[in-house]
Amino acid sequence: KIINNNSKLNPPGPRGLPVIGNLHQIDQSSLHTSLWDLTKRYGPIMSLRFGFNSAVVISSATLAKEILKTQDLIFCDRPLFTGQRKITYEGVDVAFSPYSEHWREMRKIFTLHLFNPKRVQSLRSIREDEVSSAMNTIHDCALSYKKVNLSDMMKNVTNDIMLRVSFGKRYQDVQERTKVFRLLDEIQAYLVDLHLSDVWPGLPFVGLVDQLMGKKRRLEKCFRDLDAFYQQLIDEHLNHQEHKPYAKEEDGIDIMLQLMKDKHFNLNHEHIKAMIMDILVAGTDTGAAVVVWAMTLLITNPKVMNKAQEEVRNLIGKNDKVNEDDLPKLSYLKAVIKETLRLYPPVPLLVPRETRKDAIVQGYNIKHKTLVYVNAYAIARDPKYWENPEEFLPERFLGDCDIDFKGNDFEFIPFGAGRRICPGISIGVIVVELLLANLLYLFNWRLPDKVRKEDIDFDVMPGITIHKKNKLFLLADVCF
C-alpha cells in the first residue's frame, strides 16, 4: 500500500511493520537493486524505515540534483554507526566524518596535500611499476595455460599501489602480506556491519544483546589489531627505520607527520590513522571492482572487446606496455570505462548521507537525522535519460556526448556530487585506465574450457563497494 501519497507530508513508501519497519521488504544482499524495485512502485522519492531509523531513497537525476547540489548543505552529513565510529576513531576521517569544520580541514589535507594534481602525477612510477608487475604475473599464467583470477589479481594490485602511496611499503613476505590484506578485509566488513543498537537505538537491552552476541568484543579486537598496525607504521616513520625500501618519494604518512610537526590544524596520530584507513578502504576496492566489471562486460561483448583492443594496439604500436602518457589518446577505452561505471557503479548507493535539519523536497517533508540513499545505479539505468539503458554501449559516450562523472551530470554520478563528491577521482580513474589498457594491449582474453558466455553472471557481493560475487577467471594469450 502507498501511504501518505496525497498528504504531501512524508514521501510515499511501503507500509512497514511495527518495530522492524520495512526491513522485511528489503534484500540486504543487493540493497541497490532491491531499493530500485521498490522505487518502481513508489516513485523516485521514497520513504522507508530500517528499524527505528527513517530513510529516504532518491532515484531520479532531477531529485539527485536537488539533494546533492541545491540543498547539499542540508544533506551532507553522514550517519555514524557503531562499527564505523570505532574503526574511524569516532569519525575523525574524511568519509564518515559529520559535516563540520573538522571534516573541512581533513578534506583539505586530502585534496591539497595528499592527492593534489602534482602529487598524483609524482606517484606515476608507483602505479606503472605495480601494473607492470601484475602484467608479468598474468604473462606467466598465460605461458603455462593457467586461468587468471582477475578478481584477486586486481584487488592485489590496487592494494599494493595504495599501500605504497600511503606508507611507502610493499609487502613481499607472503605471511605479512596475507596479514595486512586480511586486516583490510576486516575493516571493510566492520564498516558495514550493523549492531542491534544501530537499528533500534534507545530500545532497552539491545546493547546487552550485542554484547552477548560477541559483536562488541570482535569489533574491539579488530580495532586493537588495526591500531597496532597503524601505530607501528607511524613509529617506523618517526624513527626513520628502514620503513620504505621502495619509495624515493614522500608517502602519505611522511606528509601528514610533517603537517603535524608544523602544527597544521590540530592534526594528531588518530587523525593520521583514520585518514590512512580512508585511503586504503576507499582507494583500493573501488578501482579493482571497476576493472573486474569492465572485463566481465567485455568478455561477454566480444565486439566491444575487439574494438577496444584495436584502438589500444593501433595507437601504441609495438611496445612492451602502455604508459600513462598514452592514456589521453585512448578515447574508446575511456568510453568503455564510463559505460562500465554507468552499468556497475562500484558504490551504487553512494556513501549514505544524513540530513542536518528538516528539509522539504518536492513538497515532501524530510526530517532531521533521516538517512538518505541516492541510488546512482537506478539513476544510470533510467530510460528517461538513457536509450537502451540495459545494454553495454560505450559508443553512447563518444561523439558529441559530453556527459562526465565529475558531479555536474546528475544522470551519471558514480563518484557522487556536491561537497562530499569523491576526492580520489583523478588517481582512481588513472589506475583503472592504466590497468585496463594494459590488460587489453598485452593479452587476448578467452573463457576457460567448457565455460560459455551465458555462464558468466553479474551477481554482486553485498557491501559499500559492490564486487562481482563469483570471481572472474579468464584465460590469457600473450599477444606479441
Ligand code: HEM
Ligand atoms: C573508481 C574508483 C572510485 C569510485 C567509483 C569512488 C566512488 C566514491 C563515491 C560514490 C563516494 C561517495 C560520494 C558522495 O557521497 O557523494 C566516494 C567518496 C570518497 N572517496 Fe571515492 N571512489 C573511487 C576511488 C577513490 C580513491 C582512489 C580514493 C582515495 C585515494 C577515494 C577516496 C574517497 C573518500 C575519502 C571519500 C569520502 C569523501 C567525503 O565524504 O568527503 N575514492 N567515492
